[in-house]
Amino acid sequence: MHDQIEKYLSKLVGHGLVEGPQDACLYALDDELFSNRPQVPKAVRALFDRLNINGLIVAKPEETRWSIMRRLAETGGNPVTPSDSESVTFLHDIPVVGSLHSEDLFEVLARRKGCIVEDAGVVATGTVCLEQAFVTFSSICFATFVKYFADLIGKPGDSCALTGRTREDRAKALKALETARPKGRPAGLADEIPSDEAGIVSAMDRAGKEMVRLGLVDSFFGNISIRTGGSISISQTGASLDELQGCIDRACMDGSSSCEITSSSELFSHVRIYELTGARVILHGHPRCAVILSLAEGPIPFGETRYVLGVPVVSGEVGAGSRGIVHTLPAAMEGSLEAIVAGHGVFAASRSSVREAFERLLSVENRCYEECARRIKAIDERRQP
Amino acid sequence: MASSYRLTCLFVDLKTATSRRVVLGEDVSMARLGGRGIGVHFLAAAPTIAPLHEDNPLVFATGPLVGSRIPSSGRMVISSFSPLTNTVCTSVTGGDFAYGMRKAGIDVIHLSGKAPVRSVVFIEDDRVSMEKDPFPDDVGLELVFERLSSPGRSTAAIGEAAIKGCLYSSIMVDGCFASGRGGLGLVMASKNVRAVSIRGSGPSRRIPVDEHEEDRARSDIVRLFDASPFVRGRSGIAASGTAALIDLVAERRMMPTANFRRTYFEGYRAFSANAFARTFSPRRHACRGCPIACKGKAAGPIPEYETIAHFGALNENDDIASIVEANRLCNSLGMDTISAASTIACLAEIRGVRFQGEGLVSMVRRIVHAGTSGELLRQGSLRMARALGAPETSMSVKGLELPAYDPRGAYGMAIAYATSTRGGCHLRAYPIASEILRKPVATDRFTFSGKARMVKIAEDLCTAVDTIGACRFALIAASLEEYARGVSAVTGIPLGQHDLMRRGEEVYSLEISINAARGFTSEDDTLPERFFREAGTPGPGFETPAIDKVSFEQALERYRRIRASCGAAALSTAESPCTTR
Structure with a gap:
């Protein structure tokens, strides 16, 4: 113990x-x-x-x-x-x-x-x-x-107790937001899509550790997968992304093995994304600024797509239920291989390398950070006499 | 929220064909809530009675959520003493019976005494009548259900296995739902009851005390079902039934094979969920009020995971058609599939043969139809193996045959088999949830560290779940936190998850005390020696070693200390009917 x-x-x-x-x-x-x-x-x-x-x-x-x-x-x-x-x-x-x-x-x-x-x-x-x-x-x-932060940015005006505070408070908030900014650059990521099992496990393990290290996910959420032909290697449900060794399932694209019942609850979304986009790797994180910005934008009707900073944002619940993201996310990823699920997180994919998918994820979060910071500063600017 | 929660119990004296409807006191109703809680409560009134004594009660009880909008909560629990194990025995089943009770305004049916002739008990709202059993001894249960079925009616019945004295005969409900384990069918037979058939004219909908809260609890639970790969994933039980477990358990090298001599069966893909889908194209079928629909039906019912694995791997049989037929036969004859398959596998080991394909089906028939050899098979694996001079080949705990999770592949399961109050059962704690399915979090399946208390808490939780009448699989996706909210909304009793857990703990302690009164000791809390001596089949990159007995016993010691710290439950706590209104 x-x-x-x-x-x-x-x-x-x-x-x-x-x-x-x-x-x-x-x-x-x-x-x-x-x-x-x-x-x-x-x-x-x-x-x-x-x-x-x-x-x-x-x-x-x-x-x-x-x-x-x-x-x-x-x-x-x-x-x-x-x-x-x-x-x-x-x-x-x-x-x-x-x-x-x-x-x-x-x-x-x-x-x-x-x-x-x-x-x-x-x-x-x-x-x-x-x-x-x-x-x-x-x-x-x-x-x-x-x-x-979603309340601070999304509900500007005196109706929100948070923004009714002083300018110093908002300066502090900016400083606090800074803690969510991804720090540094990813290291050791695969510049290709590995095809052998050892290479896949190693690439996923490294990507997971880097996602956690850069603050793109709290360790127990998010998921990663790599497709090789008819099979998908995917992190298990509840797996800690910085401890993926031994926690990767091999699922079939066609669902012919039920071993996948321990796979990430987003497996079916991954399958549909692979089918629609031809991607070969998918990273899903819960970076805070993307989640904040998507919440601050207000609710998105199920089935509709909104764009924030050029990134498609869709709604949907965890899993494959009737209002699950499996019905909204894959189509949103078709064009740019990246999308935000409102209040949930970011999905980024690549057809060529783990590094490219990671860069997409990181880029979305960096842009969201900048936008969050800009909007907080704008509260003060609006209040200038 | 106001609370005035009282259980209505129908006491039926089979000897005199009389009945009384009694509203139980608020104290006992609030303490026990229903289901397994109230069933065990009545067993505690006569803790040492022989299972086949006519005064041994047979109790049918629903939980407080039946008729509510809380999903997957219409289960019924049948409680009595097991003729197979002599332990306390509660068995959960689906079907419409709980709703029939709800519509008749009854929470509990308490059967005692013995009918003068074999009878069918009809319950229609306030009226109870008994009619002579119109069926011959060897009738198939399909016909019994067909004849007794009518709109709004639900029936629990026994088959030929019980009438022939099979110690693991089941009570079947509405054709395909089994109260399978422990031989409660034989208890019903000993009371000369072929069937209990119920119809009520009241509303099935239970109006909650707080409808808004009920809706919130329902939404939270359904959201969690949707988020669960085990429940609503592409290959989850909502899509594939419990056969979804076949591939996973095989890959983890913990599928009991050849009477537990191995833990991997090479031919498992022949009866995987995918094979069932390809071969039978089953349609989904649900207990009422359950959005999961884990049951499968084709021409007949698709077997559950345990049944498939035991008629398959345990008997080294890769013939899917024979697995389906063996299951159909067990349902028709009224017999527990796990014990039947395990007893056959045990005999196969003793005789050095294999029963496969039609040979396996033939063995299932022999259990009920054969003379001397059938008589041995009907006693279950432990008595049979002892009689044949090979007791070590019975893979059972306290006489109850082990289900299809090899304990060498999940050490929490090893503890839970040993401590289970009804013998070798996976459902008293279901550590598989965390050790294999990773819910609510994953635990290391090859360690005993922390498992003693984990199993104790899981036992309490499962008892609470059986008490409120919820489905065990639902609780792999959702948690007692959401269900407690549902119970509070429906009943008006302010309850949190730990309040329900506390009730579960009390009932489990009561079961331990009852078993102690029946002569069970810590010596009985163990596993067959095979698990300590023989390794299981290794998997890719991992071993499945024999369980270290010292570590196992140390874990059990810790478990006992933890249980002891909760205090022993006093017996004879059951409220006498005469003290009620």
């Missing part, structure tokens, strides 16, 4: 979700409680006593994220209700509780996987393992960040 605690503590820090190990308390319970802390607070013991859980994270998010959460908690109502697709699908909403010692905390965590606790940070639970708590923690960080 200690290895699990070490692993997720390292991920919390490595992904910039917390400032340092001192800000995160991780607990894993089997027949005894394991933690990265020598002492287990009473409040934590009480949570394990009263909730049927085996994993718990209590951590103060990295300062920018934490200040955003506090601002949302102050102004956004309780619970905070993000509208990005992962939150709508998996988190539903994010309750806010005053204190780690509050009786409300039990009631909230009896209903939800995690919450914001004003005197502690984020509390996230797992009923299977610690990883679940980590995923929830990471999702809350993503959802609140995206909601804050």
Whole structure:
């Protein structure tokens, strides 16, 4: 169990979700409680006593994220209700509780996987393992960040409590947005589409690690695939993109093997994209600025396409249901091999190399960052006397 | 939200052909909620009774969501003591029976006593009548369902296997839904009941306390179904039925083969989901109120994963037609497919032969129709193997034959088989969800680290799911969080997922206490020795080693400590009918 605690503590820090190990308390319970802390607070013991859980994270998010959460908690109502697709699908909403010692905390965590606790940070639970708590923690960080900026940009004017604040606040917001800007350049990506299994796994593994490193996806979301003839190598559902070794499925284009039931929930969209575009590699990330911008633009009717910065934006839910992105995304990708799914993320493809698909993804996010920043600055410009 | 939640129970005394409709107290109704919870509650009133004693209750119970708009929640649970294992036995089934009960205004049917002659019990709203069984002993269940069917009527019936004393005979519901495991069909036969047939004239729709919240819960659940590759993916169970698992389990090298002597069957593609689609072009078929529709039907029902794998790989049989026919026969005779296939595979190992194709089908017939050899087969693999001097060949836990997930390929499953309160069953905890299907998150299938508590929590969760009458597969896509919201909206009882888990924990503890009262000890919580001695088949880039027994037992020790920390459940907690209104 200690290895699990070490692993997720390292991920919390490595992904910039917390400032340092001192800000995160991780607990894993089997027949005894394991933690990265020598002492287990009473409040934590009480949570394990009263909730049927085996994993718990209590951590103060990295300062920018934490200040955003506090601002949302102050102004956004309780619970905070993000509208990005992962939150709508998996988190539903994010309750806010005053204190780690509050009786409300039990009631909230009896209903939800995690919450914001004003005197502690984020509390996230797992009923299977610690990883679940980590995923929830990471999702809350993503959802609140995206909601804050989507509201700021998308609802300008005094009606939005967020923009009613001072110019200094908006300067801070710009600085906070800067944290979402992809940093650096990708390294080690394949300049071709590998065709042998080892090469495919290696290329996918490298692309996944780079996507996480550059902040184009929080590790547990997004997916990657490479097509070779009649088969698709695709990351498994819930796979961490920076740990793809052993988590890649081989699916058939024609669906003739049901091994794909552990593949990414977007497999069918990948299949349709391959069929329509002739692409051979697809990367799907959840870069924050693209998601922010797509949400700020307001809802897109299902089946319609809007263009932001020249990139097609469509709507649709996760998976292959009747309102799933499988019905909207593939056609949108036909022309430019890139598209944003509103509130969800970016898909980028290539017919020739993993690097090219990656560059498309990165380029969309960089442009979205610039546009988000421009719109925040424009709020102040509009208010000049 | 106001809450006044009380279960209505129909007590039927088969001996006197009398019945009483009783509204159970709010305390017991709120604590047990329905389904498995209330079923086990009644079993706790007579924890040591013999399974075939006439006073052993046979309880049919629905959950609080039946008739609501919460998807996949119209399951019924049948509870009693198992003649195969002597453990507590609850068995979940689909079909329309739960809706029939709903329309008749009944949440629970409690059968006790023994009818003077074999009878059919008819329930029509408030009226209960019993008629002499019009069918001969050897009637096929197809005919029973055909004769007893009429608009709005649902029937649970037993077949020839139960009448011949097969210890793993099932109760079939509406033709193709089985309450399969543990031999509850024989309990029904021991009460001289051929069938229970129900029709109600009330509304099937359950008006929720909070319709808006019900809608929200429904939308959240359906969205999660759509997002799940296992449920709604291109090859998920909504498209391919549970046969979708064949390819995956084979690729993971954990498909029991040759009576668990191997974990991979080279011929599995002959009965994969794709093979069924090509051969039979089945149409999808659902339990009422379920948008998943995991059932398949062609000329007859398409078998479930467990049935396919055991009549296939376990018996080294790649003849798809014989698998379908063996399944049809089991349904017609009223017999658990898992135990039947496993008992045949066990005999094949003992005799050093293979039963394949028509030979396999013939063996299924022999279980019910043959004399001395059939008598042995009807006892299940453990008693048969003991009688033949080879007890080690019975691949069972507490006498219940293991289903089609080899524990050498999933260590949480290994623990869960051992600790299951009804014996070798995959559905008491279903760690396959995380170990193979990666939901809600993936766990390392080849480690015991963290698995003891994971299994304990999963047992509590599955018990809660059975208590509210939801489908186990639905909970691989959605979570108890969304279903708890649904229960609250429908019943008005403010419940979160952990409130339901707590109820699940209490019921599971009660089952453990009942089994303890029946003489089961920690010694019974183990696996067949084969899994500790023989490795499974290796896969590409990985081994499937024998389970390290020391690690396994250490994990079980941890599990026991965790369970003990929850406290033992007191027995005799069942509310006496005379204390109710």
